[in-house]
Amino acid sequence: MRRRSLLIAVPAGLVTLAACGDDGSDTSEAGDSAAPSAPATSAAPPPKIVDGPLPAITAGAEFGQKPTVAKGSGEPSKQLAVKTVVAGGGKAIAENDYVVADYLGQVWSTAKVFGNTYDSRTPQAVQLAQGTVIDGWRYALTGKKTGSRVLFSVPPTWGYGTQGNEQAGIGGEDTLVFLVDVKDTFGARSSAKGTEVAQEDKDLPKVGTNTDGKAPSIEVPRADAPGKLVANYVIEGDGAEVAADDSVLVQYKGVQWGDGKEFDSTYGRGQLTSFSLEQVVKGWSQGLTGKKVGSRVLIVVPPDLGYGDDPPQGSGIGKGATLVFSVDILAKM
Secondary structure: OOOOOOOOOOOOOHHHOOOOOOOOOOOOHHHHHHHHOOOOOOOOOOOOEEOOOOOOEOOOOOOOOOOOEEEOOOOOOOOOEEEEEEOOOOOEEEOEEEEEEEEEEEOOOOOOOEEEEOOOOOOOOOOEOOEEEOOHHHHHEEEEEEOOOEEEEEEEHHOHHHOOOOHOOOOOOEEEEEEEEEEEEEOOOOOOOOOOOOOOOOOOOEOOOOOOOOOOOOOOOOOOOOOOOOEEEEOOOOOOOOOOOOOEEEEEEEEEEOOOEEEHHHHHHHOOOOHHHHHHHHHHHHHOOOOOOOOOOEEEOOOOHHHOOOOOOOOOOOOOOEEEEEEEEEEEE
């Protein structure tokens, strides 16, 4: 079973698409891509950013290489110590962005590793938002650029506080050390990127191909809705294929077939959404499985793979509605 990271709080999935009867239970264990989820409250004032002290990187010094970091020497800073080991030249990270990164996390005093994505070769996608990730990550990475390697230490005040994180083996007095390789960043105006695919079937909706971060148009034809699932590329990216048990980061817009009325959109909220394909309606899980990261996909969901005659209350979705979505797959999480 895919284990959930400890770095992030359980992300809010598509509220109007959450699969009924799925409690989203998991069996996370410390040490398997574990990373620090935000504590229940996160109200500490901003830290002062200082240069050190920080432990040495003893192996894997290049960006993307699996690193080894020495045990901390002496007393760690009571503030946030941050060092850009490799300065990237890509996009700047803004607060509330999602960052895709490899990282190593360990305890200052013992060098005990509690998080490592290098072995699994599966970078984490983490939102740098208050209450979603520990504050040390927000303050250390905001303003950095993609392609950067950042080493930083996080005292309890901007980590887990005095309660620690028992699941990860982190005590209430532990200062944490992270080495993070930032691969990409995504904000509210992120879009698919790839090759446009011809939309030649006049009986299917036509989706706009703009990649400026604005919501694409969805033109629903005056025709009967298809009885089977449709999942077609509008823009085909060149990233990895999405597996049935993956979690993904997306931009999306949803309308009903009959009247073309929009009922949900990340563009309207100005916030990306992440979710597991195991926790959404079958039309989404089947439609996105096998599609490539970076793509825009047209998904037409018939009632039997959506909500049938029992749509979520207040969703604006009618009984027996066929649903039409434009989905930009930005990253796997």
